[in-house]
Amino acid sequence: MSSSIAATWRHPEFKNSAREMMGIGLGISAWGLVTGVAMVKSGLSVPLALLMSLVVFAGSSQLAALPLLASGAPMWVLWATAFCVNLRFVIFSVQWRMYFGHLPLLQRLSVGYFAADLNYVAFMRRFPEPKQQASDQLPYFWGGASWTWISWQVPAIIGIFAADRVPTEWGLGFAGVLALLGLALSLLKDRNAWVSGGVACCAAVAAYGLPLRLNILVAIAAAVAAGLLMEHWLPEREEAKP
Template structure:
């Protein structure tokens, strides 16, 4: 990140990207704090928790994998869960491609690490035409992800180091659920995403009795199937293409 941000931070779009993310940093920070605490409470060492936070940088898959790690689930279940939780980034990348394809591959790979759900939403709201404009779009991207990365990592690292001092009766787990719900709500921009979310919720509850938290995989599979069917037979006509993912 340090190689690219100095070249763009003076651009007005960098500041615009940062401003667009500032309004939602409270939810991101709360979620990061909860994840940091949860990693240590689940049995990870401080070093491994720091490594996971900095390298994985994917809160939903981190939280999904922690109960599996704590319960000693097979590695294939851990990998399958993380893979399914992060499948949404495959959809996101098909949209990013319209904007970032002209950039060098190395730069795109570097940007992929920092790309996140809400950066995706803000970016597509800012540039809905899906046409490459690197002079404006790249500074905007870095402005948004700079805020998002620090808003996540600083509280997460604080949670890792303070985990043993934070009483469990503070209800941080519930706070994390609320933060996650808030972030998820921001991605529900049209009928199809709402239907997919409802199907996922029903499937997760119906399959709750499955071992190894496999109800998560069932919910993801059901949501993806519902989303694909809705896009095929009842496509959105409201022009919110970016929000549909």
């Protein structure tokens, strides 16, 4: 086990992926800092805030659950909200399975815990075609996932312990949104991708009033449907080769 771990972090793709994620690490850190501060200011004790940060590791569901915790909402509402916000990871996992479905259960569970939105986007940009058992895919995943985890957890823990000194009015969480937006835009390389992205944006705004952040799921479903329709009815023309 130790030899395989050492081989993974020594792999060139591990370093390449970590280096790529460094560019957006500041945005992730800002988001994590604000989430850590918000957890304590919402009424969670420091031990519970630490437990939530380390176990949940999902910023959007954490932020969605905090107002419910502060208002004393029933536990089933809290769980339902977190479940709905994180349903997008079910879609991500279907794609991950094409790459890591051959791994043992424990490794797949580890991949599921550390997987994040930005890692998914970066990974799919690096490996657009699934090839199971490719030796460079897993090191690449762990390089970016490790850096993302550290970039989130360290500022979140700082925010938990320094909640009284960091005002939430700073609005640092928006930096994380900008980091995700910048990386997503880099993937829009053809007409179908741009149309799907535009449909997702419109659907998310139109469905913003839905409860439990269901507008996220509406946007994902609309983007997938638009992409499939575009590929079926208006396929991209292949450029003539000289």
